[in-house]
Amino acid sequence: MRSARLELALASGALVLPALGNIVVMRPRAGDDLSMLPHNQVVVQTGFKPDYDYFAAQGYRMGPADAALAIVCVPRAKAEARAMMAQAMGAALIVVDGQKTDGIESLLKDCKALGLQVGEALSKAHGKLAIVTPGPQLAAWAAVASEVDGFRTLPGVFSADGPDRGSVLLVQALPAKMPARVADLGAGWGYLSRAVLAHATVQSLDLIEAEAVALDCARKNVIDPRAQFIWADALAYKTLKPWDMVVMNPPFHAGREAEASLGMGFIKAAHRGLVPSGQLFMVANRHLPYDKLLVSLFKQVEVIASDSAFTVTRAAYPIRGK
Numbered sequence: 001m002r003s004a005r006l007e008l009a010l011a012s013g014a015l016v017l018p019a020l021g022n023i024v025v026m027r028p029r030a031g032d033d034l035s036m037l038p039h040n041q042v043v044v045q046t047g048f049k050p051d052y053d054y055f056a057a058q059g060y061r062m063g064p065a066d067a068a069l070a071i072v073c074v075p076r077a078k079a080e081a082r083a084m085m086a087q088a089m090g091a092a093l094i095v096v097d098g099q100k101t102d103g104i105e106s107l108l109k110d111c112k113a114l115g116l117q118v119g120e121a122l123s124k125a126h127g128k129l130a131i132v133t134p135g136p137q138l139a140a141w142a143a144v145a146s147e148v149d150g151f152r153t154l155p156g157v158f159s160a161d162g163p164d165r166g167s168v169l170l171v172q173a174l175p176a177k178m179p180a181r182v183a184d185l186g187a188g189w190g191y192l193s194r195a196v197l198a199h200a201t202v203q204s205l206d207l208i209e210a211e212a213v214a215l216d217c218a219r220k221n222v223i224d225p226r227a228q229f230i231w232a233d234a235l236a237y238k239t240l241k242p243w244d245m246v247v248m249n250p251p252f253h254a255g256r257e258a259e260a261s262l263g264m265g266f267i268k269a270a271h272r273g274l275v276p277s278g279q280l281f282m283v284a285n286r287h288l289p290y291d292k293l294l295v296s297l298f299k300q301v302e303v304i305a306s307d308s309a310f311t312v313t314r315a316a317y318p319i320r321g322k
Contacts, residue, residue, distance in 0.1 A: 002073065002097055003033035005129040008122050010036060015095060015131060017041075021068025024091070026084050028073045030054035043067075047212030050233045067091040074098025074107055080156030081107050082141035089138040099127040114138070151221045153189050157214040158251070163191045166310040167249045170283035171195040173305035173312040178202045179244030183273060185234040185266055186210070190218035192247050197224045206243070208234050235265040239273045246270040246280045252288060260288050271297045271318045280315040 009015035017023065023041045025034060030051045034042060044055040045063030056062055070088035074081050074096060081103065088094045096111070098104035104127060111132050112118050119131035146153045148162040159167070171192065178199040184192050187207035196205055207222065208230045209215040215231055230237065234248075250266035252259060263284060270280045280298070284290055286309060294301045298315035305312035 002028065002125075002127070003036065004125045005097055005122060005127060006034075006071075006095075007036050008124050009095070009129055009131075012122070014119065014122060015129075018068040018092070022065045023069045023071065024063055024065055024067035024088070025071045026063075026073060026088065027051070027075060028055065028071075032073070034060070041068075049210040049212070049231055050236075053233070069093055069095065071095040071097060074102050074104050075156060076102045077156050077160075078103055078106070079143075079160070082110070083143035083155050085111070085132075085134075086138045086140075086142040089134040089136070091134060094132045094134050095129060096132050097127065097129040101126070104128045108132075114140070145217075151189060151191060151194075152217050154213050154217055157211065157217060158188050159191075164249070165307075166283040166285070167191050169305055169307060169310050170247065170249060170281065170312050174247070174281060179279075180204070181241065181243050182206070182245045182247065183208060183239070183243040183270075185246055185248040185270060186250055187218055188214045188249075190221035192249065193218065193222050193227065196247060197222065197226060202226060204228065206230055206239065208232050208237055210234065234269050235262075237269065237273075242275045242278065243273050244275055244278055246274060246278070246282075248280075248282045250282065250284065252285065260290070263288055263290060264293050267293055267297065274318050276318065276320070278316070278318060281312065282315070283310050283312045285309060286311050 022043045023037055024043045024045055026045045042060055043063045043065040044060045046052050070091035072084050072088055072094055108118055108130055114137045116135055117133040121128040121130040143155050153160040178201050180203040182196050182202055183206040185208050187193050187209045193207050204226050206228050207218055210233045212231055215229055219229055248266055250263040252263045294315050297319055299317035301315045303311050304314050
């Protein structure tokens, strides 16, 4: 756990907190314990809405902000981790903390290769923490937008290298005629949304996305007055006006391990937000156990497209009282 490594660093003297200035904690996850840090100095910086809400509810100031000390909570994506280091280069010191499975050892090696001073790493709870003295070299790691098939992406967003195979399959299976009011749950950088808005019959589209960086990309990729960009956790979001159709390629990883419950939460959110005659079009990996939930929530469920890895399902007429 992150808190165990921070406590070890403080107790051993490897980390000395600044008496003044902000301690900016970058992308901690909901559940992380930051209580060993002085609350009045901590600023949490994250663009993931569930994490943002978690720390805001505890009364933390939310970033961005200038940092006397930056704590980089290493994410899984290497390019995103490097971009976070570049963001933190204005701090006097950077605490780099992460799980071994998320690439902390590789990132520390890369810091040394860049010519940065890296302190001795402390190991605990299947992860490592080290103090890095930043330098101007980190500017080389700043996030750079990519243009892929006419779409803008940034490091850390899902499928940053281009449309994933499942989403392409879903777009190919969408009906020729779309209803008036549509939602894209977990809209990412807008690939599905742009395909939906290619249909003139669509009057409005809600792009609901929890990751602010991805939503910022979507704003550049989907230039259409019918689009509404909503920074929200799709699992908790409740629309004021129900949708006629939902499209989605729901995530199924919260960490490295697959969690079918995450996709199931998206299915329940879609069911909750649809009109009585509404339809859900979703793509998912073939092995994920969504069938029983779908037939319990919708009167009609059918697979309308598939390949060796993915299935596209149409579910219609949500069953109320569930």
